[in-house]
Amino acid sequence: MKRILIIEDDMDIAGLERDYLQLNGYTAEIVQDGELGLKKAMTAMYDVIVVDLMLPQKDGFEIIREIRKKLEIPIIVVSARNEDIDKIRGLDFGADDYLTKPFSPAELIARIKSHLRRYERLKGHTISEIIAHRGLEINIASHKVIVNSIPVQLTTKEYELLLFLATNPNIVFSKAHIFDKIWGDECYGDNATVAVHIQKIRKKIEKDPTNPEYIETLWGTGYRFNP
Amino acid sequence: MKRILIIEDDMDIAGLERDYLQLNGYTAEIVQDGELGLKKAMTAMYDVIVVDLMLPQKDGFEIIREIRKKLEIPIIVVSARNEDIDKIRGLDFGADDYLTKPFSPAELIARIKSHLRRYERLKGHTISEIIAHRGLEINIASHKVIVNSIPVQLTTKEYELLLFLATNPNIVFSKAHIFDKIWGDECYGDNATVAVHIQKIRKKIEKDPTNPEYIETLWGTGYRFNP
DNA sequence: TTTTTCTATAATAGACTTATTATATTGTAT
DNA sequence: ATACAATATAATAAGTCTATTATAGAAAAA
Structure with missing residues (x-):
């Protein structure tokens, strides 16, 4: 719909x-x-x-x-x-x-x-369409994400980051690019911040955060959302 | 234009x-x-x-x-x-x-x-954009490489090197030239590094790495991608 | 409080080096 | 010419090192 x-x-x-x-x-x-x-x-x-x-x-x-x-x-x-x-x-x-x-x-x-x-x-x-994909469902009104029928509460930044990646599936983004997109071009900050958020999202949505299914790491390049 | x-x-x-x-x-x-x-x-x-x-x-x-x-x-x-x-x-x-x-x-x-x-x-x-030569498909946005419908996992350097060669098919590049292109003019390094990467790519994309179809060796001259 | 960001440390992928083996090309002697 | 050796170049394997990411915990901000 x-x-x-x-x-x-x-x-x-x-x-x-x-x-x-x-x-x-x-x-x-x-x-x-x-x-x-x-x-x-x-x-x-x-x-x-x-x-x-x-x-x-x-x-x-x-x-x-x-x-x-x-x-x-x-x-x-x-x-x-x-x-x-x-x-x-x-x-x-x-x-x-x-x-x-x-x-x-x-x-x-x-x-x-x-x-x-x-x-x-x-x-x-x-x-x-993208908001509900595989076991992952993104409820925009509540900033809640449902993974395999289990609701997960994400913080604002976590939510924004996940949404950005999920709406651009199959595209690799560097940490710097992600930072620019979420925090804005003018913002100066650490790419480590992105890494930390990715980690927190994974803990919440991945079955095994060590072997992530949704947000994949491309060593030396960036992250990619797999639908 | x-x-x-x-x-x-x-x-x-x-x-x-x-x-x-x-x-x-x-x-x-x-x-x-x-x-x-x-x-x-x-x-x-x-x-x-x-x-x-x-x-x-x-x-x-x-x-x-x-x-x-x-x-x-x-x-x-x-x-x-x-x-x-x-x-x-x-x-x-x-x-x-x-x-x-x-x-x-x-x-x-x-x-x-x-x-x-x-x-x-x-x-x-x-x-x-997808670069396709015979059974080889390179998806630029996702950094995904597919050989005969089988996805292949390349590292960043391997991917960069293959992409460079594949986007310039039928052209011979010396190892030094390849090194300059991928690593940058300022970088000083060993041409052996290029050879090692070529070898690793071949192992992943060639049916028989000993008789490579995609990346051909021109003895004493360099490498050439055959479309 | 909760969330976000920063910092320090650990883990590790993969980049690079080195040493060795294999192969092609060239040169020389038969 | 052909056979063989010498040389140059490439392929391969293994080990070391480095850069990048993951993680945890503290500090700062909301």
Whole structure:
């Protein structure tokens, strides 16, 4: 079941969107506040984000830019003003598509479908799919991970690290790269920190932490998540 | 320099498209015939394909379906008839975007730009590029090597060395040259080290390490990878 | 408290060296 | 020419060393 996040302050429109999405087999969640919307989006549990440009508290452009720093998922912009379109298209701030109000819900569905298809084609999987894999299930809301039906409590950093690796399976990342991704480019820190976190995650999710199945060590190169 | 393939029988339109693309720093190639267009596209030398639906000889839909079987790159459809749009959107036959004639060249450029951006975003960092020669497969993103469907575990140095040779097939490299490439010019070390690594790689990937098929020895000269 | 980060130490994979054996090439004598 | 020896180069095996990672525990931060 694909999950869509709607960031939209007009509840009439948001509700309509949600109903249509649900009719088409999607799970939709509405957030009316920009600040909260950004936070929700950053949990990385959604497959697509639909965001209105005109929001109270936080600028839509800013939200998208922030999301794009961390996530690769499709972002569809909704705008009431036709003039915004050029701005959206011209500036490369990370949105994938745009719709001007009023738009037909069918149009929205069609576009979401198309973006999901492409994402899956290029990445090989969608977010929802990666969250449950083999015996490992990542519950994003609670930061809990379920390994072979046994719930495991991860700390924030442990969770972020695992999620990053799990959403990029079969790719080797150096400790420095992982550090940059999780802590941010600006942060200066020790790669040992990454090693320590990896160790702690392994203790919690691996059957035998000495012979890890999920997070593999490539000596001298980095770590790799095996799905 | 990004390469665009235009499959379009109307030379007026195709020429206009090409000129605009070139003005924007792209390399554009025009093919007027559907059959040939498909063949060209399949060479996988292009970054984006722009295809007209109405073509002599071969149906545009069919072409796109064929391309999509093999390639993940963005495909943009151009159609003269407005009615086609619904068909394009409704059917999932692999196109990424559509434009109805007449359209502004700027619009085409904008869309191509946007698709390229997204493609790079989703594929760029995690290039799951695979180098394959005969039974040997090297997956760059995951550092995995497979020989005749059997995964082989290489160490970092072994992997680097094999990758270097495999990406430069049919070229002879002296041990000193290989050493410089893998270890860096500044490093001083023994050429024997290279020989030892070659030996270890052979043990892992060659059927008969004594008569190597992949990494051949050129007595007194160096080593050569045979594809 | 709990979580995160740092530091010191231990474990170890694998990188490198060395010594030895095998093989190809070249040169020389028959 | 052919056979053989001499020489140069490569393959191999084994052992040493180093760099990297794992781990534990303390310190700092939240």
